[in-house]
Amino acid sequence: MESYITNVKDVYMLDETKTDYIEGLCKDVPRKFKSKNIKNLRQGMSDVEILNYLKSIGSKNKSLNDLICFLGAGAYDHYIPATIKHMAMKSHFFHGDIPYRPQIRQGALQVIHEYETMINNLTGMDACNGLIDDGPTACVQGALMACKSTKRKSILISKTVNPQVRSVLKTHMKYRYIDVIEVDMVDGVTDMDKVKDLVKDDVAGIIIQSPNFFGIIEDYTEAEKIIHEKNGLLITYVDPISLGILKRPDEQGADIVVGEAQSFGNSLNYGGPFLGFIATKSELSKNIFGRRIDLSIDEEGRQEFHMKFQGKRAYMDRYNSTSHKLLNVLIGSIYLSTLGKKGLREVAIQCVKNSHYAFDEITKSGKFKPVFNRPFFKEFMITSDLNSSEINEKLLKKGIIGGYEVQRDYDELENSLLLCVTEKRSKKEIDKLSKILEAL
Amino acid sequence: MDNYNKSIFHISKPGRRAYLLPQKNISDEYISNIIPPELLSDQELDLPEVSELDVIRHFTNLFHKDDKVEEDYEIELHSIKNNPKINEDLEAMKEFSMVHPYQSIETVQGSLEVIYKLDEILSRALSMDRVCLQGMTGVHGELISFMLMRAYYNSIKEFKRTKIIVSHVDYKNSKSILCLAGYEVVKVQLDEEGSICIDSLKELLDDKIAAIMLTNSIALDLKKAKEIEELVHNIGGLILYNGWNINSIDEIMDFSYGHIDMIHFDLNRAFGNYYDSGCGAIGVKEHLVKFLPIPIVHKANDKYILDYDRPESIGKIKGFYGNYRMILRAYTHMLARGMK
Numbered sequence: 001m002e003s004y005i006t007n008v009k010d011v012y013m014l015d016e017t018k019t020d021y022i023e024g025l026c027k028d029v030p031r032k033f034k035s036k037n038i039k040n041l042r043q044g045m046s047d048v049e050i051l052n053y054l055k056s057i058g059s060k061n062k063s064l065n066d067l068i069c070f071l072g073a074g075a076y077d078h079y080i081p082a083t084i085k086h087m088a089m090k091s092h093f094f095h096g097d098i099p100y101r102p103q104i105r106q107g108a109l110q111v112i113h114e115y116e117t118m119i120n121n122l123t124g125m126d127a128c129n130g131l132i133d134d135g136p137t138a139c140v141q142g143a144l145m146a147c148k149s150t151k152r153k154s155i156l157i158s159k160t161v162n163p164q165v166r167s168v169l170k171t172h173m174k175y176r177y178i179d180v181i182e183v184d185m186v187d188g189v190t191d192m193d194k195v196k197d198l199v200k201d202d203v204a205g206i207i208i209q210s211p212n213f214f215g216i217i218e219d220y221t222e223a224e225k226i227i228h229e230k231n232g233l234l235i236t237y238v239d240p241i242s243l244g245i246l247k248r249p250d251e252q253g254a255d256i257v258v259g260e261a262q263s264f265g266n267s268l269n270y271g272g273p274f275l276g277f278i279a280t281k282s283e284l285s286k287n288i289f290g291r292r293i294d295l296s297i298d299e300e301g302r303q304e305f306h307m308k309f310q311g312k313r314a315y316m317d318r319y320n321s322t323s324h325k326l327l328n329v330l331i332g333s334i335y336l337s338t339l340g341k342k343g344l345r346e347v348a349i350q351c352v353k354n355s356h357y358a359f360d361e362i363t364k365s366g367k368f369k370p371v372f373n374r375p376f377f378k379e380f381m382i383t384s385d386l387n388s389s390e391i392n393e394k395l396l397k398k399g400i401i402g403g404y405e406v407q408r409d410y411d412e413l414e415n416s417l418l419l420c421v422t423e424k425r426s427k428k429e430i431d432k433l434s435k436i437l438e439a440l
Numbered sequence: 441m442d443n444y445n446k447s448i449f450h451i452s453k454p455g456r457r458a459y460l461l462p463q464k465n466i467s468d469e470y471i472s473n474i475i476p477p478e479l480l481s482d483q484e485l486d487l488p489e490v491s492e493l494d495v496i497r498h499f500t501n502l503f504h505k506d507d508k509v510e511e512d513y514e515i516e517l518h519s520i521k522n523n524p525k526i527n528e529d530l531e532a533m534k535e536f537s538m539v540h541p542y543q544s545i546e547t548v549q550g551s552l553e554v555i556y557k558l559d560e561i562l563s564r565a566l567s568m569d570r571v572c573l574q575g576m577t578g579v580h581g582e583l584i585s586f587m588l589m590r591a592y593y594n595s596i597k598e599f600k601r602t603k604i605i606v607s608h609v610d611y612k613n614s615k616s617i618l619c620l621a622g623y624e625v626v627k628v629q630l631d632e633e634g635s636i637c638i639d640s641l642k643e644l645l646d647d648k649i650a651a652i653m654l655t656n657s658i659a660l661d662l663k664k665a666k667e668i669e670e671l672v673h674n675i676g677g678l679i680l681y682n683g684w685n686i687n688s689i690d691e692i693m694d695f696s697y698g699h700i701d702m703i704h705f706d707l708n709r710a711f712g713n714y715y716d717s718g719c720g721a722i723g724v725k726e727h728l729v730k731f732l733p734i735p736i737v738h739k740a741n742d743k744y745i746l747d748y749d750r751p752e753s754i755g756k757i758k759g760f761y762g763n764y765r766m767i768l769r770a771y772t773h774m775l776a777r778g779m780k
Contacts, residue, residue: 045775047526054772058535060550062543065534074759075541081459083492087499089528107505114448121486133576136759164759171733171755175590175622217479245471247481260759270551271541271760273576303445330499337448337495338458341487346461349471356474375475392544404542423461 064268066399068429070358072379072420073213073404074135074162075271076263078241079347079424081338084265088331102306108326109305113293115333119277122243122344123257124250127285129292130277130332131325135260136168138276139207139237141289142258143169145280146205146233147178149287154179154203158190160212161237163409169207178204188214188372188381192222199226205233205256211242214406214418215355215379216372224253233284240264240277242377244348256280265335266328275328350423351378354430358421361434368437371416381406383416386440391417398436444501451498452488458495526776527769536768541760545745551764552744556737558771566683566703568723572732574762575720578706582682584733585704585722586623587754589651589678591731595752598676601650605672607636623650635664638671645671651678654700669699678702701725707770719766733757 045053069077102109116128132138143155155173157166159182166182173180181198183206184191190208199206206227210218224234233255241263243249249257262274280288292308339347355378362368362382371381382403384391392402403417421430472480490498531537539551555573562571575581586604593601603624626649629640641652652672654665669679683705707719724732734753735746746761 044777047776050526050772050775051530053775054530054533055535057550057553058533060553061535061539062547063535063538064540065538067547069540071540071542073542077540079461083458083495087496089532105506107502110447110502110505111499117449118487133580134759136756137576164756167756168758171587171757174755175587177622217475219479243481244485245475245480247479248483251481267537268540269537270539270548270764272758272763273765274759333448334495334499337488337490337498338492339487340452340457340459340489341485342457342489343459343461344485344487350461352471352475375479396544396547401540401543401547426462 064401067396067401068399068425068432069401070403070419070421070425070433071401072215072422073418074164074260075268075274076239076241076378076420076422077268077424078263078265078422080265080267081335083338084331084334087334088327102304106305109293109307111330111333112326113295113305115329115336116277116293118333118336119240119261119279122240122248123238123254123279124248125257125279126282127288127292128277128279129288129290130261130275130329131290132276132278133325134272134274134276135237135258135262136162136165136276138258138260138278139165139235140169140172141276141278142235142237142256143173143178143180143205143207144176145256145278145284145287145289146235149284150204150232152202152204152232153177154181154200156181156183156195156198156203156206158183158206158208158212159185160188160190160214160216160218161207161209162213165209165237188212188216188374189218190220190223192226195223195226199230199232201230203227203230203232205235207235207237209237210246211239211377211379214372214381215376215420216374217242217246217377219252221252228253239377241344241348241351244344244346245352246348246377250281255284261328261332264332266331273325273328275325275332347423348377351421354378354423354425355380355419355421357427358419358425358430358433361430362419362437364434365438367440371413378422379418379420381413381416381418383413386415388415388417391437391440394440395433395436398432400433400436444505446498446501448488448490448498451494452490454489456489456491456494458490458492527772530772531765531769537765545743549744552737552746554768554771555761555764556739556744558767558774559737561771561774562721563723566723568703569726570729570732570736571721571723572736573707573719573721573767574733574757575704575706575718575722576758576763577718577720578704579720580758581704581706581720581722584720584754584757585680585702585724587757588702588722588724588728588731589680590622591752591754592678592728593650595731600648601677603648604650604680605641605644605652607653607655628652636668638664638667641668641671645675645677647675649675649677651680651701653680653682655682673699680704702728707766719763719770735761737761 064077112130116130119128119130120126132141146155147153155178157169157180170180183198184194195206206223208218208220208223210220212218227234234253235256235258236249236254238249238257238259240259240261257279259277260274261277266275278288293305294308295303295305297303359380363370368382368384371383388405388407395402403419406413406416406418536551539548559571559573563569575584603626605626605628607628607630626644628644629637631637652668672679678701679699681700681703683703703723705721707721730750730752731754734750734756735748736750738745738747
């Protein structure tokens with residue numbers, strides 16, 4: 001018997017059923033369907049063996065524990081407060097099921113509700129679903145929502161949006177017969193002349209990322225005017241950490257805000273599970289996908305959290321409401337509570353300060369040149385005559401994870417590196433990077 | 441504290457804080473010098489201000505409001521299971537948790553090995569040729585398998601196959617997903633015993649049928665499985681298997697006998713994961729492997745690589761490479777169980 005199964009001996013249950021062994025219970029299964037011994041699968045391991053075995057596999061990895069990370073491009077190495085480790089891991093809170101029965105999951109529902117309220121406050125929106133799998137999927141949901149709200153079948157997306165988000169969007173739209181049209185970029189930001197040409201009466205919305213893939217803070221007020229003239233919707237893909245200091249999307253006319261909230265205390269975990277969110281204004285809130293948590297207060301002042309659209313949505317949009325990312329939301333909620341009003345702003349400011357310091361140090365001598373001369377948040381692009389993958393190889397030998405090789409996705413940006421400097425990087429680490437780069 | 445009804449905003453007091461960041465004296469002026477003021481927000485953030493003790497008390501109180509599997513056993517819609525605690529320890533191993541998804545391939549060989557080996561174990565257990573672990577939940581896996589099917593029929597130029605047969609049990613769940621993938625749903629009648637009625641199935645079969653979705657233990661009588669499979673394969677359709685209770689049957693049933701083309705299931709619960717995030721796995725036979733989402737982990741010269749060069753693939757399905765933490769937990773679980 002497995003150590004985590006409570007039954008001491010399975011014979012008790014079998015005695016009751018008057019059968020000899022588990023085989024007896026499965027009498028109805030025809031012999032030909034029955035599993036023969038599956039070969040080449042090892043016997044079960046003990047806890048100690050597993051631990052040692054996985055340690056030996058893990059030793060083949062080089063983790064951020066040993067290396068200094070200047071890599072971003074959609075997954076970020078931010079500071080994780082100690083409260084998260086101790087609170088999120090302490091509880092059996094996340095062992096439960098989907099809160100189908102709100103009566104017994106009031107705690108879970110309150111966590112989700114508080115997290116969504118904080119996301120609403122950050123984005124300036126009125127309704128939010130914070131339980132989406134990851135940023136790219138949230139973007140898909142945003143695009144679908146725009147199509148549903150406007151009853152149109154075409155979506156524009158800027159080429160400055162993270163390439164991964166664009167390819168996930170294309171895959172999901174392919175079989176729904178929704179056109180995804182890419183808008184060219186000029187000097188690292190969305191080309192507004194192209195937006196003007198492409199926005200037509202059948203365009204449901206335009207997706208713009210700010211700070212965009214290259215870290216540049218995009219001013220999309222012009223796009224907002226163009227798209228709203230044709231009654232389309234403006235969807236912005238944001239880095240929620242940047243909302244600590246940057247203008248809120250609602251102030252710039254965004255209708256739908258989507259984003260990746262991995263930065264809110266979730267560790268990198270080699271790319272998953274991450275946490276996406278979608279937020280929108282109240283007039284569009286009826287079209288937001290998935291279940292929503294709401295608070296009701298009765299005559300006696302007792303409060304009760306419940307799930308809105310539970311019956312209707314749970315099955316109708318089943319894929320769209322798949323996620324039950326309680327643990328990730330719990331982590332996000334603890335992160336935002338821990339940092340709070342001043343902390344998130346401080347994190348954002350330190351990101352700006354660190355990244356600009358690194359930018360100045362690296363481009364000082366002229367060996368590395370900036371690719372774009374525009375205001376950026378925590379990521380920036382540099383270029384040189386050297387091959388970018390060779391630079392990264394050399395950096396790795398010195399214990400540094402270099403930047404993202406942008407050439408993978410943009411042919412025209414040869415030998416460019418996208419470096420990310422978060423608040424976690426110290427002056428010493430940045431100096432080390434710039435010194436090594438200088439000596440190449 | 442079951443009647444604790446304060447929100448984090450209620451306990452917020454101006455000036456409190458629960459974090460310690462490196463002190464750097466950065467003036468607002470400095471920031472507005474490097475970022476144009478019109479891009480900066482001039483409003484205060486509307487977030488709580490609490491101390492560390494406030495955070496700990498608040499969340500501990502919220503935990504107590506829930507019924508938990510470790511205190512009591514409330515059965516909800518899905519079965520709640522206890523998860524081996526060793527999974528928690530392993531998942532927190534820094535070698536796995538602190539790995540950036542875009543690190544160079546040489547520095548993530550361990551992580552890739554886990555994905556590859558779990559794929560291998562599951563493929564063998566289910567008699568499939570490849571198991572893709574990129575889905576985010578079981579339902580997402582279902583959506584991916586319909587996309588794969590669409591790609592398959594497009595590649596053999598059978599565009600008119602747009603109908604999928606499901607039993608009425610799956611109907612409610614699958615209808616919306618099938619519609620999302622651009623398919624039409626046909627409901628098959630059940631007989632008195634609750635399994636698929638062969639006569640009514642025969643009436644439905646024509647050249648527009650793309651596939652039949654079988655679900656075990658509810659709508660599939662194993663004795664009829666072979667007949668159903670032959671009927672559907674004869675008209676050129678595919679057999680999909682909805683493996684939502686895969687753990688209970690993989691020990692009893694031999695999948696190599698049935699000519700199942702595709703199987704999708706969730707790696708949660710049964711594989712030592714908690715319910716909150718799943719991992720939608722899709723097992724496919726050889727003729728469907730080339731359509732699997734990118735990237736796929738390959739082993740070449742004792743080195744694991746991420747293969748993006750797959751022209752016939754349906755494309756990228758989610759960010760990065762799947763819910764890695766769930767894959768790791770499932771792998772640990774499989775190691776612990778062996779195949780018994």
